[in-house]
Amino acid sequence: MSKHLNLKDKLSVREAQVNDLAAVAEIYNTFICAGNATMDTEIKTAEYYQQWQEQASDREVLWVLEEASQIVGWAIIKAYSDRIGYAVACETAVYLQPICTGKGYGSYIKKKLMKQCQDFGYHHLVAKIFADNVASIEYNKRLGYDVVGTQREIGLINGERKDITILQYIFDK
Numbered sequence: 666m667s668k669h670l671n672l673k674d675k676l677s678v679r680e681a682q683v684n685d686l687a688a689v690a691e692i693y694n695t696f697i698c699a700g701n702a703t704m705d706t707e708i709k710t711a712e713y714y715q716q717w718q719e720q721a722s723d724r725e726v727l728w729v730l731e732e733a734s735q736i737v738g739w740a741i742i743k744a745y746s747d748r749i750g751y752a753v754a755c756e757t758a759v760y761l762q763p764i765c766t767g768k769g770y771g772s773y774i775k776k777k778l779m780k781q782c783q784d785f786g787y788h789h790l791v792a793k794i795f796a797d798n799v800a801s802i803e804y805n806k807r808l809g810y811d812v813v814g815t816q817r818e819i820g821l822i823n824g825e826r827k828d829i830t831i832l833q834y835i836f837d838k
Contacts, residue, residue, distance in 0.1 A: 688736035796828035
C-alpha cells in the first residue's frame, strides 16, 4: 500500500488568509536561512505576504497546505512577467516544512496548483530550482515538467555561486 494513498483525507488546500501568513513566512524563512532553495536573502514577514496578496492579479494566488489544522506548506502561482506577451506563462513554487518532504505532500499541492493554473488560462508553467536540489527536480519531472536547461552561476548565496535548473510544463491545447 502506498504511503501517499490517503493524503486527501488528511490534507487540505485553501487560499491563504491573513492569519496564515506568519506560518507561510516561517516556512519560507527556513529556506532563506538554509540558503538551499531560494535566491531570497531577506527574512520575510506576514506583512510582506499580505502586501503581495493585496497587489496580486486575479490570476495569482497563494495557497496553504494544512494537516490537522496546522500549516505544513504553501504554494504560489505568480505571473512570469508583466509583459503582455507572457500572459500565457506563470511561475509556480511549493515550499514545505522540512519534516513534510518525501511524503507526497508536494505532489499533492502541486497537482492542485497546476489545475488552478489551467483554470486561470495559463498555457506554460515555469519552475526554477537549485540545480543541486535533485529531489525537487525529480518530483517536478514526475508531474510532467521538462528540464529546459541550467543557468550556471546565476546566483550568489552565502558567498557561493548557485546554478538554477529551469523546468517547464506546457498544457495540451
